[in-house]
Amino acid sequence: MGKGEQTKIRILELAEKAILANGFAGTSIEGLIEEAGITKGGFFYHFKDKTHLIECLMQRYIENDNIFFDTLFNRADDLVEDPLQQYLLFLKLFAEAMSELPSTHPGCIIASVCYANKSYAQGVADLNKEGMETWRQLFHIRLQNIAQIYPVRTEIDLKKVADALIAILEGAFVLTRVYQDKNILPDQILLHRDYVKYLFHSHN
Amino acid sequence: MGKGEQTKIRILELAEKAILANGFAGTSIEGLIEEAGITKGGFFYHFKDKTHLIECLMQRYIENDNIFFDTLFNRADDLVEDPLQQYLLFLKLFAEAMSELPSTHPGCIIASVCYANKSYAQGVADLNKEGMETWRQLFHIRLQNIAQIYPVRTEIDLKKVADALIAILEGAFVLTRVYQDKNILPDQILLHRDYVKYLFHSHN
DNA sequence: CCTTTTACTGTACCTAAAGTATAGTTTTTT
DNA sequence: AAAAAACTATACTTTAGGTACAGTAAAAGG
Numbered sequence: 001m002g003k004g005e006q007t008k009i010r011i012l013e014l015a016e017k018a019i020l021a022n023g024f025a026g027t028s029i030e031g032l033i034e035e036a037g038i039t040k041g042g043f044f045y046h047f048k049d050k051t052h053l054i055e056c057l058m059q060r061y062i063e064n065d066n067i068f069f070d071t072l073f074n075r076a077d078d079l080v081e082d083p084l085q086q087y088l089l090f091l092k093l094f095a096e097a098m099s100e101l102p103s104t105h106p107g108c109i110i111a112s113v114c115y116a117n118k119s120y121a122q123g124v125a126d127l128n129k130e131g132m133e134t135w136r137q138l139f140h141i142r143l144q145n146i147a148q149i150y151p152v153r154t155e156i157d158l159k160k161v162a163d164a165l166i167a168i169l170e171g172a173f174v175l176t177r178v179y180q181d182k183n184i185l186p187d188q189i190l191l192h193r194d195y196v197k198y199l200f201h202s203h204n
Numbered sequence: 205m206g207k208g209e210q211t212k213i214r215i216l217e218l219a220e221k222a223i224l225a226n227g228f229a230g231t232s233i234e235g236l237i238e239e240a241g242i243t244k245g246g247f248f249y250h251f252k253d254k255t256h257l258i259e260c261l262m263q264r265y266i267e268n269d270n271i272f273f274d275t276l277f278n279r280a281d282d283l284v285e286d287p288l289q290q291y292l293l294f295l296k297l298f299a300e301a302m303s304e305l306p307s308t309h310p311g312c313i314i315a316s317v318c319y320a321n322k323s324y325a326q327g328v329a330d331l332n333k334e335g336m337e338t339w340r341q342l343f344h345i346r347l348q349n350i351a352q353i354y355p356v357r358t359e360i361d362l363k364k365v366a367d368a369l370i371a372i373l374e375g376a377f378v379l380t381r382v383y384q385d386k387n388i389l390p391d392q393i394l395l396h397r398d399y400v401k402y403l404f405h406s407h408n
Numbered sequence: 409c410c411t412t413t414t415a416c417t418g419t420a421c422c423t424a425a426a427g428t429a430t431a432g433t434t435t436t437t438t
Numbered sequence: 439a440a441a442a443a444a445c446t447a448t449a450c451t452t453t454a455g456g457t458a459c460a461g462t463a464a465a466a467g468g
Contacts, residue, residue, distance in 0.1 A: 002436080002437085003435075003436065004436095028424080028425060028426085029425075029426070029427090030424085030425065030426090031425095040426095040427090041430095044427075044428085049426080049427070050426070050427090
């Protein structure tokens with residue numbers, strides 16, 4: 001990794017913190033470069049404008065999140081064999097990881113950007129959609145694999161169940177921010193886990 | 205209602221649309237006053253600054269939302285007697301109302317502001333919290349009334365179930381925006397309805 | 409109908425922050 | 439040692455929030 005790449009990552013790390021704390025608009029480039037110890041010219045050497053910064057940020061966020069989910073699913077797959085048990089264990093590991101965070105979860109860059117989205121920034125909206133579609137697929141495939149073994153309780157579209165998990169996460173981020181309560185996220189993941197258990201008739 | 209109040213409401217209506225479309229920062233006062241056909245002086249006569257605008261906007265949004273929920277609950281209460289059936293009917297009416305919207309739901313001002321929140325705007329954060337607490341109470345009390353008649357399936361804290369509905373709504377708004385799909389909101393409300401039915405052992 | 413508030417307009421100006429331009433300098437890589 | 443990459447420094451433009459304040463039109467009260 002070259003020196004330029006290092007600086008870019010340092011800026012992105014600072015920007016992510018700042019944006020989740022103060023919002024996209026509440027984060028000034030001038031504040032960022034001061035923190036990073038570089039000059040304006042240096043910043044615009046790496047990012048052509050603020051929109052490009054957010055694009056890089058989202059890409060990074062989505063990649064890290066995918067790695068995080070993959071790690072949890074891999075651990076679950078190692079520990080149990082059954083697809084339903086794997087998914088339930090994943091949700092438990094996820095809830096645990098969220099409750100072990102030192103402070104309240106900073107929230108989701110996707111959601112943060114989603115509401116700040118100006119109509120002209122189509123590239124950002126596309127990235128947003130792409131990232132969310134990845135998560136949707138990840139959960140949906142797992143649920144479909146479960147449904148091949150376990151009868152689904154009702155005629156419920158499993159894509160909607162995948163969306164439900166994403167919705168609960170995004171919503172729990174909002175609640176966490178508003179209430180400043182770090183228990184909301186793990187609680188809501190476990191409530192959803194309870195629903196999944198019920199969906200597939202499992203009661204342990 | 206005086207002429208000043210009318211103008212203020214016109215500005216708030218325009219601002220709500222603009223903010224949900226382009227975000228808080230993406231909405232310029234200069235754009236608003238052009239749409240409203242007033243001057244900058246006129247704007248600052250009504251709102252001392254942009255933060256004051258958002259405060260008024262949130263107050264209005266919370267009030268309208270409370271009226272909306274009250275109307276739905278009243279209709280449900282008129283049609284059926286049983287607390288569980290009332291709550292389930294409320295959720296059905298809610299889902300219906302959301303699917304009957306001409307376009308995708310514009311989203312929630314609370315969530316929009318929550319991520320744009322600069323740390324100094326404490327008044328805004330307080331309003332946010334207050335509004336959400338009202339909804340939490342509204343749902344929680346209903347759930348408690350149900351639990352007095354129907355056995356709750358597991359040792360689940362009903363406050364978390366109330367939070368789940370709010371989280372699902374906020375999350376569904378995000379998904380709706382990202383996917384530009386107006387079915388997500390009603391679908392997720394009905395999925396939550398299914399969970400509530402299960403919680404209280406009801407299967408019709 | 410006249411006076412006092414209320415609800416503005418118009419003008420001018422200040423400041424913060426995004427963004428541009430560009431010449432020069434250091435650092436890293438080849 | 440040369441070339442490319444990674445910057446600094448300076449200076450400027452534009453946009454938008456916000457202030458200040460004098461003047462004016464319209465509504466409301468007596």
